Amino acid sequence: MGLKVGIVGVGPVGDRLVRVLQERKFPVDGELKVMATYEREEILADRPFYVHKIDETVFKGLDVVFFAGREGAKGVSFQWGREATKSGCVVIDNGGDFRMYPNYPLVVPEVNMDAVTKDTRYICNPNCSTIQMVVALAPLHKAAKLRRVVVSTYQSVSGFGEVAMEQMKTEAAQVLAGQVPEHNPSVFAHPISFNCIPHIDKFLPNGYTKEEMKMINETRKIFDEPNLLINATTVRVPVLIGHSESINAEFELPIDREKAFEILSDPKKSPGVVLMDGPASDPAASNVRNDPNEQQYPVAGDLAEEKYKDAVLVGRLRNDTTVKNAINLWCVSDNLRKGAATNAVQIAEEMLKRGLL
Ligand SMILES: NC(=O)c1ccc[n+]([C@@H]2O[C@H](COP(=O)([O-])OP(=O)(O)OC[C@H]3O[C@@H](n4cnc5c(N)ncnc54)[C@H](OP(=O)(O)O)[C@@H]3O)[C@@H](O)[C@H]2O)c1
Structure with a gap:
């Protein structure tokens, strides 16, 4: 018997x-129940769904509900989370509304699934840029204990939702037609096409943005390392889907590129990671230009490939030549998946496996 979802x-x-539940054959009993602010029909995963208007009655009889609405005081979690x-x-x-609440587990299944217990009814998915960073760093943290992390992100526009993808396409078409792009400040503070914007979410009094503080605070919570030194700069780039990150990580215990390579290339030690590093041996690889010195590394375009679509791709592993026990790496993942x-969906699968759902 499946679950009502x-x-x-x-x-x-x-x-x-919808796509991931179907692809992974999550055991859904009957039709998925889709909800939004008003009743209508919508195409999801290439097929039509009846959309129920959300109200206090819609959750009745459901076993698990995935929330993917808007955030904030009038957003879906504050309005409907407890009701559900x-x-x-x-x-x-x-x-992001409840991620830092102490009794709300913030979970990446490869890293801290044990934060979910039989009493847990509300689980938070971390921020997209946090998830890929902790999947890449967790196995190294386990081996050598992180001391300090410095991360810069290159985040795609889909991180801001459908409206931002449309905005970028419109602006790009206008620029290519020789026009001045029509800027919509309710999406990004500057035109995004052919541009990079070091500003994601609102600025805080300390000069960081909320997105940067999310990466810092969420990583500390997931690793259960409240004093971890971590510094983030988050940047919006004109990519439709797929976030990239440049990470410098310093460790307490000895570690170097060779050791990190050995850990990150072992799927048992590094679940969810695909290492794309070193000499480009695959002549079909997208970044090979018939140069024997060419190195293999991941780019957001690789995420379109079936085998990479749910992975955290890691490359550019290098020793930091300025500090002992520190390495640099580049990681790429699909922010929507x-x-x-x-x-x-992995959280729900793991809960099912553990008899928690
Ligand atoms: N995009 C990413 O890369 C990403 C990654 C990680 C997490 N997230 C988070 O995931 C959530 C969804 O992201 P998205 O990019 O899909 O957002 P989106 O394009 O803004 O879509 C939001 C959807 O939520 C519905 N909604 C908003 N408020 C609601 C309410 N009070 N009651 C019922 N439905 C409501 C909207 O319904 P209507 O269509 O009826 O208005 C809309 O269908 C956000 O919280 C976002 O921060 C996004």
Whole structure:
């Protein structure tokens, strides 16, 4: 027997949730129940769904509900999260509202699934940029204990939802037609096409953005390392899907490129990671230009390949030549899939396996 499953939100994350549940053959009993702010029909994962208007009655009878709505005081989690758990559902929430609440586990299944217990009814999915970073760093942290992390991100526009993808396409078409792009400041503070913007989410009094502080605080919570030294700069780049990150990580114990390579290339030690590093031996690889010195490394375009679509791709492993026991790496992942939908579905799968759902 399967589970009665609901999805709140029909944006790109809602769409990927439907796809991932289907692809991974999650045991859904009957039709998925899709909810949003008003009743209509929507195409999700290339097929039509009846969308229920969300209200206090819609959660009745559901076992698990994936939230992929908007955040904030009037957003879906504050409005409907408790209502859903009161109706007996387990909620797995992609939004950021409850991530730092002490009694709400913040979970990446490859890293801290044990944070979920039999009493857990509400689980938070971390921020997309946090998820891929902790998947890449967790095996190294286990081996050599992180001391300090410095990360810079290159985040795709889909991280801001459907509206941002449309905005970038419109602006790009205008620029290519020789026009001045029509800027929409409610999406990004500057035109995004052919541009990079070091500003994701709101600025805070300390000069960091909320996105940067999310990466810092969420990583500390997931690793259960409240004093971990971590510094983030988050940048929006004109890529449709797929976030990239440049990470410098310093460790307490001895570690170098060779040791990190050995760990990250072992799927048992590094679940969820695909290492794309070193000489480019595959002549079909997208970054090979008939140069024997060419190195293999991941790029966001690789995520379109079936075998990489749910992975955290890691490359550019190098010793930091300025500090002992420190390495640099580059990591790439699909923000809508592993950064949101896939991570959420993996949590539900693991709960089922452990008898928690
Ligand atoms: N995009 C990413 O890379 C990413 C990654 C990780 C996490 N997330 C998080 O995942 C969530 C969804 O992201 P998205 O990019 O798919 O967002 P989106 O394009 O803005 O879509 C949001 C959807 O949520 C629905 N919704 C909003 N408020 C609601 C409410 N009060 N009640 C019911 N439905 C409501 C909207 O319904 P209507 O269509 O009826 O307005 C819409 O379908 C956000 O919290 C986001 O921060 C996103």
